[in-house]
Amino acid sequence: MLRAMVRMMTQEQCPHRNNVQSTEKPQVYKVGIYGWRKRCLYFFVLLLMILIVVNLALTIWILKVMNFTIDGMGHLRITEKGLKLEGDSEFLQPLYAKEIQSRPGSPLFLQSSKNVSVNILNEKKQLVSQLIAGSHGVHARGKMLEVKSSAGKLLFSADDHEVVVGAERLRVMGAEGAVFSNSVETPHVRAEPFKELRLESPTRSLYMEAPKGVKIEADAGDFQATCRSDLRLESKDGEISLDARKIKLLRLPEGKASPSGTRQTVFEKPHICVPTKSSVNQTSTNCIVYFSSIKKSSHSALTDCLQCFTPP
Structure with missing residues (x-):
């Protein structure tokens, strides 16, 4: 009853408010974007869809051109042993690798517009060996240089103390022959078959020494000794023998x-x-x-x- 009395008192105090609400119509509020704003929004959505399609097409084209696969990219393959690169490749920055080898049965080419350098460093990052192949020639630097045959035989070696030629024959093809600034020690000096052997010292003397003797043979030809001054044959402890069928000494004075x-x-x-x-x-x-x-x-x-x- 108390509530009913309060409600009746409220209606008696505000009779005009009820009259206003009964006479006015309810208003409807629309939510959204209309007009030119809506058209701009549709335009931007369409442009975004076009960019997404173009980007997707370019991505697919790049993947196809670069030959991206699960194993690698292009000619570069990722294997259990490392990276496998097929075809021609160009490196613009230094390449660090433990081992570089070509495919079985294919050659390995190293090409550069200036030079190709191979440097070997020790644990302290100091240069110990170097190989440079450039336009001016091939330069090698190291403690020792060795060249071996396929069977493992030493053909050539060089270090600070000596140079060793392990081949069966040393052949000099130059027109001026071989020039030695110091002494030469060899057990045998021989010319090629049907070729002449010439030992010459153009401005100084030529010495041939051996503790057990020096033997000069010409099996199929002549032996000739020519000098501008005196020719001297000397034997300190032995004798000098001239053994031939004929011995001729020209320009001798005539006895009377x-x-x-x-x-x-x-x-x-x-x-x-x-x-x-x-x-x-x-x-x-x-x-x-x-x-x-x-x-x-x-x-x-x-x-x-x-x-x-x-x-x-």
């Missing part, structure tokens, strides 16, 4: 026989005895004698000849 046949009482020790065109004595052997400073008789001088030749 004494008409009386008398013997001279003073001669000197002979150095060599060779055949001449006439005899010193009609009854003696056919030879000429060169002398030194010891006085002897003619018979003693002739017997001291190293070797005389009797006429046939």
